[in-house]
Amino acid sequence: MTGQMNTSNSNIYLPRETEITAIRQETSDIKTFVLKFKDAAYGDAFTYRPGQFVEFSVFGEGEATFCISNSPTRKTIECSAKKMGMVTQAMHELNVGDTVGLRGPYGNGFPVEDLKGKHLLFVSGGIGLAPLRSLINYCLDNRDDYLDITIVNGARTSKDLVYRDEYKVWEKAPGTKVHLTVDCREEDWVCMVGVVPKALEEIKPTCNGSVAIVCGPPIMIRFTIPVLEKMGFCPESIITTLEMKMKCGLGKCGRCNIGNHYICKDGPVFNYAKLKELHYEL
Amino acid sequence: MKKTVKKEALIALIENLMKDHEVVSPVETAGKGVFYRKIDKAKDVYLGPAFAVEPVKKFFLHPSEWICGCNKEEGTASPCPVPADDKKRVIFGVRPCEARGLVLLDKIFAPDDPAGYQDTSYIDNRSRSVIVGLACSVPDRTCFCVSLDGSPVETRGMDAVLFDMGDNFIVEILTEKGKSILGSLPGTIDAGSEKALEAAKEKTKKLVVKTVKAPDSLDASFKSDYWKKVSLSCLSCGVCTYLCPTCHCFDLVEEERKKLRCYDGCAFPDFTLETSGENPRPTKKERYRQRVFHKFDYFKKNFGENLCVGCGRCIRFCPVKIDISEVAAGAPIK
Numbered sequence: 130m131t132g133q134m135n136t137s138n139s140n141i142y143l144p145r146e147t148e149i150t151a152i153r154q155e156t157s158d159i160k161t162f163v164l165k166f167k168d169a170a171y172g173d174a175f176t177y178r179p180g181q182f183v184e185f186s187v188f189g190e191g192e193a194t195f196c197i198s199n200s201p202t203r204k205t206i207e208c209s210a211k212k213m214g215m216v217t218q219a220m221h222e223l224n225v226g227d228t229v230g231l232r233g234p235y236g237n238g239f240p241v242e243d244l245k246g247k248h249l250l251f252v253s254g255g256i257g258l259a260p261l262r263s264l265i266n267y268c269l270d271n272r273d274d275y276l277d278i279t280i281v282n283g284a285r286t287s288k289d290l291v292y293r294d295e296y297k298v299w300e301k302a303p304g305t306k307v308h309l310t311v312d313c314r315e316e317d318w319v320c321m322v323g324v325v326p327k328a329l330e331e332i333k334p335t336c337n338g339s340v341a342i343v344c345g346p347p348i349m350i351r352f353t354i355p356v357l358e359k360m361g362f363c364p365e366s367i368i369t370t371l372e373m374k375m376k377c378g379l380g381k382c383g384r385c386n387i388g389n390h391y392i393c394k395d396g397p398v399f400n401y402a403k404l405k406e407l408h409y410e411l
Numbered sequence: 412m413k414k415t416v417k418k419e420a421l422i423a424l425i426e427n428l429m430k431d432h433e434v435v436s437p438v439e440t441a442g443k444g445v446f447y448r449k450i451d452k453a454k455d456v457y458l459g460p461a462f463a464v465e466p467v468k469k470f471f472l473h474p475s476e477w478i479c480g481c482n483k484e485e486g487t488a489s490p491c492p493v494p495a496d497d498k499k500r501v502i503f504g505v506r507p508c509e510a511r512g513l514v515l516l517d518k519i520f521a522p523d524d525p526a527g528y529q530d531t532s533y534i535d536n537r538s539r540s541v542i543v544g545l546a547c548s549v550p551d552r553t554c555f556c557v558s559l560d561g562s563p564v565e566t567r568g569m570d571a572v573l574f575d576m577g578d579n580f581i582v583e584i585l586t587e588k589g590k591s592i593l594g595s596l597p598g599t600i601d602a603g604s605e606k607a608l609e610a611a612k613e614k615t616k617k618l619v620v621k622t623v624k625a626p627d628s629l630d631a632s633f634k635s636d637y638w639k640k641v642s643l644s645c646l647s648c649g650v651c652t653y654l655c656p657t658c659h660c661f662d663l664v665e666e667e668r669k670k671l672r673c674y675d676g677c678a679f680p681d682f683t684l685e686t687s688g689e690n691p692r693p694t695k696k697e698r699y700r701q702r703v704f705h706k707f708d709y710f711k712k713n714f715g716e717n718l719c720v721g722c723g724r725c726i727r728f729c730p731v732k733i734d735i736s737e738v739a740a741g742a743p744i745k
């Protein structure tokens with residue numbers, strides 16, 4: 130498994146000490162943490178695939194699961210967290226220079242090889258852009274391997290859009306289009322208005338030779354997949370990355386399974402055909 | 412290798428073993444039943460017919476154990492492994508179903524696949540332990556091991572096994588580890604005792620009267636309201652998962668920079684409750700269905716076996732008498 134760094138004699142639950150080298154405020158309640166392993170040799174050897182995730186420890190508070198939101202082609206490991214529960218609230222109190230714990234990477238990640246030679250449609254809502262950002266930047270850094278890239282990104286309001294600095298960079302990349310949408314009309318907002326599935330219907334992206342990669346809140350996924358199917362995307366060409374409560378990340382603690390598959394070990398990336406087979410209810 | 416051994420000789424051996432081994436055995440507790448305990452007096456060893464309330468699982472996966480420590484030197488408090496307890500341990504009186512439960516747990520915590528995640532804490536506990544089993548002689552009416560490809564007199568997962576023959580035990584040594592502990596016992600076995608043993612085994616197998624005909628796959632029943640019906644009386648107390656020799660779901664909790672692993676279970680509403688308020692298993696229907704599917708469908712798809720050994724504990728101790736064998740067998744798969 131790519132990036133798996135546990136040798137047979139090491140404790141698989143043990144986090145590695147990691148320093149926060151920068152913190153970016155994405156929205157009022159979302160921060161991105163830039164991380165660096167204290168053990169430089171370990172950090173240099175640390176590899177991952179877009180879509181893989183880590184267990185992030187705030188010492189004394191607990192662990193929570195985050196995808197690595199940066200591309201492995203870039204130099205830093207980044208995780209974005211919305212202030213929600215015990216661990217993420219503690220995370221939002223952290224400062225640059227603080228030490229946290231990291232273990233991973235876990236999960237399958239996106240099928241970057243299978244996506245080669247395809248048009249890519251990224252559909253995201255809110256913080257759901259985090260795992261897609263990893264893949265978007267990966268594809269842009271390997272631009273020749275992929276055909277047209279269309280990004281449809283939505284948020285409740287313009288203030289809830291994450292990674293805003295990168296939209297311009299993405300737009301300027303060859304063969305790449307970015308569509309932004311917010312749920313309700315706002316003053317000075319010049320992009321689209323309406324929820325993500327509605328925006329998709331307006332944009333009418335091509336389904337021929339395309340793969341749709343979808344991530345967002347469950348309600349967005351629930352309403353987006355039927356729209357994609359209606360446009361002609363077959364279940365095999367709709368990829369999503371799932372989230373469930375996780376503790377171990379190793380397929381042992383038993384809570385994140387869908388059917389006989391563990392999201393942490395066999396996922397988090399699944400295509401819609403597989404999810405249907407596993408009785409996954411959107 | 413089998414030999415007939417006087418019960419007093421076994422007790423004397425245990426007394427001697429305690430000098431340089433940790434010895435664990437079922438012990439009778441006043442009014443509460445039989446429990447596995449670390450013993451310091453060989454006479455406390457209970458090798459009678461009554462079953463231990465808790466399975467032997469807790470000596471490999473403790474209900475609550477430090478899985479990661481914290482190095483307080485130099486004030487850095489960095490996370491560190493918990494030093495392994497490497498004291499040699501002998502566990503007596505382990506029943507066939509429980510030993511088989513360990514073989515199933517091995518698939519999760521000590522996977523054969525070299526790319527799989529090896530749980531060092533579990534593996535250390537396994538490798539320092541010698542399992543001396545005790546074949547059943549009086550199965551409970553809730554036992555159903557035979558219909559789950561098991562037997563009250565089987566030896567999978569054991570290093571040695573004891574058969575109670577009245578005044579004597581017949582000891583069968585199964586592995587090198589077993590030999591290292593029980594090899595020194597004097598004795599041989601005569602043809603008459605061999606024959607008596609085989610007859611006793613056959614007799615015991617016939618005493619397991621309960622059967623569960625779990626279908627090969629429960630898949631077709633997934634969406635059925637059957638799961639709502641069978642889980643209506645469930646109290647979500649979780650006793651079935653705690654007392655199950657194969658249930659292994661856990662929680663990781665951070666305390667004072669150290670990490671604690673605690674039993675958790677699919678019966679509890681907050682097992683899968685997410686911070687956002689979403690719960691993919693919101694009612695007892697989904698939670699109980701998860702337990703039955705994990706045992707009789709998912710694990711079988713992944714490992715080719717049921718994750719149930721038919722020990723009957725979840726039936727004996729369920730406060731509302733839900734019977735998993737009946738539930739699995741009755742699932743509407745057509």
